[in-house]
Amino acid sequence: MPRMESYKDPLKELARPYRKAVLKALLVICVIGATLFSSMNLLKGSYPLAFVEIAMGVYSIIVYRAIRHTRHLERWIIAYLIPFFTAMVFAMAAPRATSAVHAWVLLIPIISHLLMGRRLGLAISVIYMGIAAVIFLLRHQHQPDMMQALPITNIAVISLCILVFSHVYEVTRETSERELMKIAQTDPLTGLANRARLSDIFEREKHRSRRYGSPMSVLVLDLDHFKDVNDDHGHETGDLALQHVARIFRNCLRATDLAARLGGEEFGILLSNTNSAQALEVAEKIRIAVASEPLTINANVIRLTLSGGIAELGPDGDTLRELVRAADTRLYAAKDAGRNQIIHAIAESVVPAQT
Numbered sequence: 001m002p003r004m005e006s007y008k009d010p011l012k013e014l015a016r017p018y019r020k021a022v023l024k025a026l027l028v029i030c031v032i033g034a035t036l037f038s039s040m041n042l043l044k045g046s047y048p049l050a051f052v053e054i055a056m057g058v059y060s061i062i063v064y065r066a067i068r069h070t071r072h073l074e075r076w077i078i079a080y081l082i083p084f085f086t087a088m089v090f091a092m093a094a095p096r097a098t099s100a101v102h103a104w105v106l107l108i109p110i111i112s113h114l115l116m117g118r119r120l121g122l123a124i125s126v127i128y129m130g131i132a133a134v135i136f137l138l139r140h141q142h143q144p145d146m147m148q149a150l151p152i153t154n155i156a157v158i159s160l161c162i163l164v165f166s167h168v169y170e171v172t173r174e175t176s177e178r179e180l181m182k183i184a185q186t187d188p189l190t191g192l193a194n195r196a197r198l199s200d201i202f203e204r205e206k207h208r209s210r211r212y213g214s215p216m217s218v219l220v221l222d223l224d225h226f227k228d229v230n231d232d233h234g235h236e237t238g239d240l241a242l243q244h245v246a247r248i249f250r251n252c253l254r255a256t257d258l259a260a261r262l263g264g265e266e267f268g269i270l271l272s273n274t275n276s277a278q279a280l281e282v283a284e285k286i287r288i289a290v291a292s293e294p295l296t297i298n299a300n301v302i303r304l305t306l307s308g309g310i311a312e313l314g315p316d317g318d319t320l321r322e323l324v325r326a327a328d329t330r331l332y333a334a335k336d337a338g339r340n341q342i343i344h345a346i347a348e349s350v351v352p353a354q355t
Contacts, residue, residue, distance in 0.1 A: 001088075001130045002325070004277060010071045011177060011181070012074070013094050014177055014181070015117070015177075016073055016130040017219075018079065018115070019073065019115055020067060022072055022111075022114050023063075023067060023073075023077060023080070023114055023115055023341060024064065024067070025075075026111065027060045027061075027063055027064040027080075028060075028064070029062040030056060030057065031057050031061060031064075032058045032085070032323040033053075033057075034053045034054060034057030034060065035057060037050075037053050038050045038051075038053040038054045038057065040348060041053065041096075044096060045096070046094060046095075046096045046097075048094065049090070049091055049094045049096070049097070051292060052087050052090055052091070053087070053091075055087075056083065056084065056087050058084065059080070060080075063076060063080045064081075065284075070191075072097070074116075077115045077116060078116070079208070081111065081112065081115060081116070081124065082124075083123070085108060085128045088104050088105070088128070088132075089131050089135060090107070090126060091133045092104075092105070092132055092135045092136070092139075092238060092286075093139070094100075094124075099140070100113075101147065102132065102136055102155075105128075105132040105159065106158070106159060106162050108124075108125050108128050108132075109121070109125040109127055109129065109162050109163040109166040109167070110162065110166050112124045112125045112128075112166070112170065113166040113170040114166075115168075118163055118167060118170040118171050118174060118320075119171060119173070121166070121167070121170060122163075125163055125166070125167075126163075129163065130161060131154075133159075136155075140343045153341075161280050161344065165286060174217070174292045179259050182201070184195035184196070185200070186205075187260070188259040189239055189242060189243065189261070190242050190243055190244060190246035190259045190261050192212055192246050192249070192259050192260055192267070193210060193258055193259065193261075194260060194261060195260060195262055195263070197260060198260035198262075198268055198270060198320070199320055201258050202270055202320045203320075204217075205270060205272045206313065206336050209272070209273075209313055214272070214273045214312040215272070215273065215275035215276075215278075215312060215313065215314075216270070216271065216274065216278035216312070216325055217271045217272060217273055217274045217275060217276050217278070217311065217312045217313070218268060218269070218270055218271070218310070218311050218312075218313075218320070218324060219267075219268065219269040219271065219279060219282070219283050219286075219309070219310055219327065220266065220267070220268050220269075220308060220324060220327035220330075220331050221266070221267045221269065221283070221286065221287075221306050221307070221308040221310055222265055222267070222306060222307055222308070222331055222335070223241070223242075223245065223265040223267075223304060223306050223330070224304075224306060224307055224335070224339040224340060225240070225305075225306070225339075226238065226264075226265040229241055229302060229304075233297070233300065233302065237295075237297055237300075237302070239302060240295065240297060241295050241302060242261075242265065244258070244265075244304070245290060245304065245306070246261075248268070248286065248290055249267070249286060250295060250335075251289070252282070252285050252286045252289055253269065253282070256271065256272050256273070257269060257271050257272065257282075258270040262324075268324060268327075269286075275311050275312060276311070276312040276315070276316075276344065277344075278346050279310045279312070280342060282340040283308050283310060284342060286306075286308075287308065287340070287341070287342055288302070288307070290304050290305060290306050291303070291304070291305050291340060305339060305340035307327070307329055307331055307335050307339045307340060307341055307342070308327075308330075308334060308339070308341075308342045308343070309327040309328060309330025309331035309332075309333070309334060309335035309342070309343050310327055310330060310342065310344060311323040311324070311326035311327040330343035330344075331343070350355055
């Protein structure tokens with residue numbers, strides 16, 4: 001059985017370096033804090049709390065060493081923050097704890113969002129801040145000076161503000177990174193994906209294909225005599241022709257398919273859950289649409305055709321580079337055979353032009 005490859009979320013990969021840096025800083029601070037507070041609590045006789053702080057200090061050192069070269073940073077973050085926040089609320093509930101210890105609850109939403117993102121960060125923040133609020137009310141319910149409306153309201157509003165600001169910041173950061181990533185992975189002329197985006201989606205679909213045993217194919221399509229379009233009508237018209245073809249791709253493809261501009265007038269199309277015979281039908285649909293829908297500019301009718309090759313995951317290769325190379329070979333064979341045709345990946349036969 002082939003080894004499964006895990007698909008990496010680009011946003012998580014982008015956030016990984018700064019989250020690792022934040023976690024390291026937190027671990028160092030925790031070791032220092034555990035040393036100071038455990039010493040003071042030992043002197044006060046608060047032995048259970050001191051032992052918890054010592055344990056967290058030792059655990060912080062272990063985690064710091066473990067995350068230096070880990071590929072599972074997110075797991076370590078969760079494995080550390082849950083005990084860390086639990087120790088924090090334990091300190092709040094300790095019999096000899098001072099009221100000032102509740103100020104630490106304000107760190108929970110900041111740390112949670114910075115290290116776990118907007119969804120999990122918000123969930124963990126609400127849970128532990130809720131627990132801290134219950135502990136505060138139970139501990140001070142018989143102390144009128146602590147239960148006055150004004151201080152309670154101040155604490156609640158400040159806590160809510162920090163929770164909301166932390167969440168809004170994380171949502172804004174993720175949205176900005178997603179937009180920047182989209183710009184970086186989109187061809188600016190046609191609006192199609194670029195080669196980088198095609199590569200990312202290929203890895204995800206390859207993982208899915210192996211997991212479920214479903215086929216996947218790649219088309220490589222190239223406009224015929226495109227140089228003549230530029231020479232006869234100008235490069236601006238050539239750009240319009242590329243945009244025209246991109247629109248045809250979108251009309252002919254499913255939402256699960258991905259069309260990308262590989263460069264110049266060459267395009268790549270990723271067809272998930274599609275074998276090479278089915279990919280031939282899709283390629284023919286596109287070829288016929290391009291040939292039958294000429295571009296009209298200022299009363300000039302510009303007829304376009306394309307040639308293509310097909311490659312299937314497995315029989316023709318295991319990587320995007322191998323599949324594009326195989327499809328390219330068939331594409332050039334289609335050009336040599338007269339253009340405006342598709343060469344099938346399995347039969348290696350030329351499909352005659354039908355317009």
